[in-house]
Amino acid sequence: MPGTRMLASPDTDVSSGEFRLVGWRDVATAAFLRLVREHYVGPSGEGLQRVAVRHPGAVAVAPILDGALLLFRQFRSPIGRALLEIPAGKRDSAGEPPEVTAARELQEEIGYRPGRLELIGSFWTTPGFTDEHMSLFVATDLEPVDSMPHGVEEESAELVSIPLSELPGRLAAGEFEDAKTLIAVHHLVAGTR
Numbered sequence: 001m002p003g004t005r006m007l008a009s010p011d012t013d014v015s016s017g018e019f020r021l022v023g024w025r026d027v028a029t030a031a032f033l034r035l036v037r038e039h040y041v042g043p044s045g046e047g048l049q050r051v052a053v054r055h056p057g058a059v060a061v062a063p064i065l066d067g068a069l070l071l072f073r074q075f076r077s078p079i080g081r082a083l084l085e086i087p088a089g090k091r092d093s094a095g096e097p098p099e100v101t102a103a104r105e106l107q108e109e110i111g112y113r114p115g116r117l118e119l120i121g122s123f124w125t126t127p128g129f130t131d132e133h134m135s136l137f138v139a140t141d142l143e144p145v146d147s148m149p150h151g152v153e154e155e156s157a158e159l160v161s162i163p164l165s166e167l168p169g170r171l172a173a174g175e176f177e178d179a180k181t182l183i184a185v186h187h188l189v190a191g192t193r
Contacts, residue, residue, distance in 0.1 A: 036054055053132075056090055060136045060181075061137045062136070064140050072085060072087065073157060084176060086184050110159055113145045120138055
């Protein structure tokens with residue numbers, strides 16, 4: 001079958017416990033995403049197939065300026081409406097360290113360069129269907145620079161500044177619906193920064 005790979009992973013040799021990857025094939029590619037059908041052998045020798053979305057990884061940044069969290073409200077086509085989010089973007093430059101990507105995304109999306117970036121954690125965004133791995137930073141000592149938005153969504157995004165003191169109430173009111181933003185806000189509210 002064209003495109004089928006046996007005994008190899010599309011990215012790395014993936015085996016977990018008693019599940020063994022025995023083959024895979026690309027199903028589709030769109031922009032920076034790859035849809036892959038993987039073939040595994042389970043603990044009892046049964047075969048199973050799963051579909052995974054391969055993603056280059058991403059970064060997200062919680063920028064703090066004058067005692068406030070800077071966010072932006074941006075239209076998201078998969079859900080058909082805008083969300084209030086921290087800046088983020090994909091790691092599309094091979095070999096680029098995540099903190100460099102984070103600084104670039106911050107400048108592109110909201111027009112600030114961080115003087116300091118602190119990694120607060122990294123996580124799998126949705127491991128049930130994608131291998132997207134995200135590094136989350138807090139940015140401080142911000143310096144204004146020209147923004148460089150990409151696409152109509154970023155060009156139309158609204159910058160929103162929320163005082164850190166208001167985050168607990170807004171969190172309780174359900175204003176944050178985006179996972180990366182929820183993680184960042186919980187971190188800031190907990191005062192572990």
